[in-house]
Amino acid sequence: MARLKYPFGEKEVRSLKAGDTVSISGRIYTGRDKLHKFFADGGALPVDFRDGALYHCGPIVVKGANGEWQVKAAGPTTSVRENPYEPDFIAKSGVRIIIGKGGMDGATLAAMKRHGCVYVQATGGAAAVSAASVRRVAGVSMLDEFGAAEAVWHFDVENFTGVVAMDSHGVSLFDSVRESSRRRLAGLFGAR
Amino acid sequence: MMMTIEEELIELVRRTSCEIPSDVRTALExxxxxxxxxxxxxxVLxxxxxxxxxxxxxxVPVCQDTGTLTFFVDFSLRRKVTVGKIKAAVREATRLGYLRKNTLSPVSGRSFDDNTCDGAPVIHYGDYPKKDGKAQVTLVMKGGGSENMSRQYSLPDAELAAGRDEEGVKKCVLDAVWRAQxxxxxxxxxxxxxxxxxxxxYETAKAQLLRPLDEKASKLEKELLEKANSLGIGPMGLGGKTTLLAIKIAERPRVPASFFVTVAYMCWALRRRTIWLG
Structure with a gap:
């Protein structure tokens, strides 16, 4: 298992290959639909993503009696909705790791190759496991503007694990499964 | 000690959100x-x-997307399990962190922070099966990632070369599985x-998700499950033998002009629970 610690260097990110299991520690930021649209519409990013990780996630966070944020559930959301925005986001933000589920499109894969970024698949729905790896909520941005499920949460994580499903060499595990399943489906349907 | 209706409903929401039913867990094992x-x-598994x-x-919630909440309440309980009481329970369960602030005004995106508004949660009153003289309140929580993969086909479908027959129905179902990856x-x-x-x-397709996974499958259900799993999409789309845990099929009459095949896709976190009230 490759152990990655924030800040994530271009060289170490480029050394990762699709299929590698990774364990991520340090700062990661959540960001999903509203952040991507806001950014595409010309909004300034509320945090510095350079050499950082963007987590497609809308967590459940509640304020404890002591006034500290507590993460109850923090699994990944479907990444494909951010396809239209992600290549530009990668190019301009300098982000190195995108964490989500389901994978992203060819344009995003190309941007990852060009700028040195990987896509890490976390297990969808495994919100308790993901939440358990969040050691501390260091802060939150855009809470009022985006709401709690869409805000940019600053998580300090320890051993957040996932699988590199798209690497910076143009390889996507999702593409190979999609292709092989397409051939099998055609076989079940008979000649089409 | 007897729980009040309010307490029973909060507990129903908590357990639905935090506990996967045993038939689903067994299928995953x-x-x-x-x-x-x-x-x-x-x-992944x-x-x-x-x-x-x-x-x-x-x-704590199994998944942070605590989804659309749909309540099925037996008609005989309508004066006891009122819309007001259900909404109060949802508000309290949200405050306690069993539910995400998950209810948005569609266009503005403004959040109804307590998960209640006109239309949320979804509540159906109907005539549902009884058990030992008791009537049911059932809750299903379905997340958006899976809901986005649900589809409706209209036969004939030229793209799939699917006609108005059983072969056509099978093609729709398998196409939906392939598209969902x-x-x-x-x-x-x-x-x-x-x-x-x-x-x-859509309503009937979704209602099939209430059926226990371990009940006997029909011939068509069995055949389609085998074929779906032969696609090799696997858990989270990373390849493998298990693409689906089960397929549940129901029929409804149609008019001559229409022939719909509707597929409701539910994620592995099939959160459903029933309580029985006297």
Missing amino acids: RAFRREEKGSPAKS RTILGNIALAAEGS GYGCAPGVLGVCVGGDRAAG
Whole structure:
């Protein structure tokens, strides 16, 4: 298992290959639909993503009696909705790791190759496991503007694990499964 | 000590959000044993099973997308389990962190922070099966990732070369599984409605998700499950033997002009629970 610690260097990110299991520690930021649209519409990013990780996630966070944020559930959301925005986001933000589920499109894969970024698949729905790896909520941005499920949460994580499903060499595990399943489906349907 | 209706309903929401039903867990355990050692599929299922245990232990939601809440309340309970009481329970469960602030005004995106408004949660009053003279309140929580993978086909479908016959129905179902890939959080469960109008199609397809996974499958259900799993999409779309845990099919009458096949895709986190009230 490759152990990655924030800040994530271009060289170490480029050394990762699709299929590698990774364990991520340090700062990661959540960001999903509203952040991507806001950014595409010309909004300034509320945090510095350079050499950082963007987590497609809308967590459940509640304020404890002591006034500290507590993460109850923090699994990944479907990444494909951010396809239209992600290549530009990668190019301009300098982000190195995108964490989500389901994978992203060819344009995003190309941007990852060009700028040195990987896509890490976390297990969808495994919100308790993901939440358990969040050691501390260091802060939150855009809470009022985006709401709690869409805000940019600053998580300090320890051993957040996932699988590199798209690497910076143009390889996507999702593409190979999609292709092989397409051939099998055609076989079940008979000649089409 | 007797719980009040309010307490019963809050507890229903808590347990639905935090505990995966035993039939679903058993199906996931079986899938875990079937997948090959060292494969991404095995690793994903290990995480899923670990997550189920962790969520139940800590009384935290299995998945952060606590989804659309749909209540099915027996008509005989309408004066006891009122819309007001259900909404109050949802508000309290949200405050306690069992539900995410998950209810948005569609266009503005403004959040109804307590998860209640006109239309949320969804509540159906109907005539549902009784048990030992008791009537049911059932809650289903379905997340958006899986809901986005649900589809409705109208036969004939030229693109699929699917006609108005059983072969055509099968093509629709398998096409829906292929299109969903891992996006709906595979291994999922399919509820299918053959026939009906568009609205009945989705409602009936979704209602099939209430059926126990371990009940005897029909010939068509069995055949389609085998074929779906032969696609090799696997848990979370990373490849593997288990793309679906079950397929549940129902039929509804149609008019001569329409022939819909509706597929409701449910993620592995099939959160449903029933309480029985006297």
